[in-house]
Amino acid sequence: MGREDAVVKQVVAKYNNDKTRLMDIITDVQHELGCISDDTIRCIASQLQISSVDVEGVVTFYHFFTKTPRGRYTVYLNNSAVALMKGRTAIAKAFEEAAGCRFGSITSDGTIGLYDTSCIGMNDQEPAAIINGVVFTNLTTQKVKDMVAGMKAGKNVQDMVTEFGDGANQSEFIRSMVKNNIMRKGPVLFAPYEMGSSLKAALSKKPEDVIDEIKLGNLRGRGGAGFPTGMKWDFCRKSEGAKKFVVCNADEGEPGTFKDRVILTEIPHMLFEGMAIAGYAVGASEGILYLRAEYQYMKKYLEKILGDMREKNLLGKNILGKGFDFDIRIQMGAGAYVCGEESALIESAEGRRGEPRNRPPFPVQKGYLGYPTTVNNVETFCCVVRIMLEGGEWFKKMGTAQSAGTKLLSVSGDCSNPGIYEVEFGTTVQTLLEMVGGRTAKAVQIGGPSGTCIGKKDFGRRICYDDLATGGSIIIIGPDRDLFEIVHNFMDFFVEESCGWCVPCRAGNVILKERLEKIMSGKASMKDMEELESWCKIIKSMSRCGLGQTSPNPIYTTIQNFRDLYEAKVRKDVDYVTTFDLMAAVQESCKAAGRIPKVEEH
């Protein structure tokens, strides 16, 4: 108890006894103690003068927090659909054999823990894993053997990274093997730009004029939902509040998206500059970058960039001598897809379970700590920077009527050139497939699992808000893939990531997954399929936030676009099939009671 007490006291003091920094407190304490036991929970609660339940609620909500030790080396192996396509199963087996424990457990000596994790934003270099915060990509069974041998020998994890990726991945502050894979540069994000020039241009305008310029450019949120950015800022500016906040949503958790990873690696100063412009426009002096835990390997580097910008007076007090104050802190997440939803993200940044809030009030009215807050996507802030330099008119000339500018796409799956592509909105799927070397695709998942799965007949459709909306995740599914396995993987993901607050999403996703499994097993009737479709509609319309409103999409859109695949699996000779097996269902209780199951007379 002694060491625990001391660690907790020290960490809590570091965050000024501030309970809204619970995420950081738990992260730091876990870093020291390896896990957050019940005793530690009580310790933290009493130090912060909050209830143990509040602390435990947070500890158990996030994937990377744990109440029991997960090994001195904790391996989180990505289990996204693309990881599976790229041979994840063999890699998992190699880890288990070399380490001597199964996934979901630790070795008997407590050295190595093996755990699954949802998409870590490395779909262009799978299979990939995070070990003690360090990312390992393009894993092979041989690499796994070497790594496990290294862990058993007590090697430093960072020292196991022998080759570095390109660009800033080589920076002494990152030193990561992650590759950028920038395959196509466009005029908005990856054109040359001089740090500070955009902020200078913005500060020479009135805040209202900054917002008008964004409105003129018809900029819409790049996270996928496409809310007009200028309108959001306008609402936030006009909301009453003693303070206001600018939050950058860098929690890109949609499986298959990794574009923010590359922006954060290569043009973070552009992002931070965009946040400062937002601060100026809405009247905020504080910004928060909510960074997903999977990208922790970039944190030191991003802190360095923030430091550089403060030195250049692009952040801090009296920016560029214009009397405008603005600074940014980084808030780490801890592994929860739902925190990509803006109100859940705010809850999390305030040190609570990442459960979405009721709206209204919207974050622009009552957001972080109850103050008006604008939450925008990483890419959106970068677009703002370019609009300040080139103007809204210039920006609007690109793309389509409803979708101005370019979009950064994360392309992965069955194609020869996975990576990121900056393309104009309105690009057809067919054009993209030719660009990325994925002509043979039989299906394309647009917008990740929560988006749309389309087949060949729809490859002429366009990527934009008015047709196929996407936050950037494009997964290409080749001709030999079993579509059901991919859909099933997506449903696994949603069952895992549902926050559990509302019943339609918590229970509904399980129902969807079980019904899908019934279809996959060939035991379903047409009635099952009809019910599956109506469940999709119920869950979409009844769920509280975007997670449940989109989680049926993998099933819903594949039924629409690949109905023949489903019908081939469904029995048409009967209207009802049960999967119930009495003999199997009584095994466990009979064993516990020491009796032999007899089911004949039933």
Added chain:
Amino acid sequence: MSKPVVATASLAGCFGCHMSILDIDERILKLIELVEFNKSPIDDIKTFTKQCDVGLIEGGCCNSENVENLRLFRKNCKILIAVGECAIMGGLPAMRNGIPVKECLEEAYLKCPTVDDNIIPNDDELPMILDRVYPLHEIVKIDYYLPGCPPRADLIWEALVALLSGKELQLPYEVVKFD
């Protein structure tokens, strides 16, 4: 013309739904005029003596006897109706579904402070416990569902009358809302 035949059963339920059937008050006299009861706790007929038109089942399936009974009902009833939350979703008994059945049995028969013979009952006469509580539709085909805990007497009455008279069922919001 002979009257339609109705059978009822309570499986892993609390008989609350049967109470709700009785709650149709004086309409029970009309019901007797309208239908004939076969296997049911209402008239205490223990075994099916003929093919029935309608079977009303309360409760889900928590053991092998429930399963047997349910299958018997499916075989003997033209129309099978799941009555109430437990029949439709598993209900309160399904609260154990998140706990391994072995742990449940140990808690009830070994660890409980008021037991002293410390064995998990294993007589062959006893029904075998299922790994979890199942809603009816996972085991046999169910034709209709009457929601509620319990479904209101009016709902049961209206549903039966509609079914027997072939009229369309009116379901005003008040009859099916539960919050």
